[in-house]
Amino acid sequence: MKKIITVMLLLGIAIFTFIFGSSALAADAVSGTKVFSANCASCHAGGKNLVQAQKNLKKDALEKYGLYSAEAIIAQVTKGKNAMPAFGKRLKPSQIEDVAAYVLSQADKDWK
Template sequence: MKKIFSILLVGIAIFTFAFSNSALAADSANGATIFNANCAACHAGGKNLVQANKTLKIDALKEYGMDSAEAIITQVTNGKNAMPAFKGRLNDAQIEDVAAYVLDQADKW
């Protein structure tokens, strides 16, 4: 009985780990939809209509320390300067998806 219980616990742990990792994976395609609905007014084509030098192109993201998902998530969540905070308007998964989309597009814009 003890052996079956141990095997069952290991199976549950593996399933939980696998499921949680896939659940946390950001969805760039969904991020594109969210970006177009919420961000494109100021950032169409990776540009920045408010501060022209702070684009979403990879060189600018690197220059301003915004070339990681964590940095973009923080910026979108909390806002900064002219950029509004999207916390409360977008949930965490949506913000993660937007970050994934921005990083996927950064070298294409």
């Protein structure tokens, strides 16, 4: 049952993102900056990855590892993976969405 709810939640997020496009998420990038600075920058400052350098937050790496979408970033931040801890219990879903918007906006600008 828990798995079905998780799948439905992720599907709902995917549908929302598809309907409203990345421009809806871009409005939250400013808030995402603050959340990213407080929770992610210790490992990912400037789009880098201090634990696994090749798995950084640059656009080409995000595309290579299948993470160049809000849905994928939201899932990764929420659940964690490998060395990355899960933030699903520490951050609100809206904060995680804001971080995804921020990461995508910065990746598009090559973190400059």
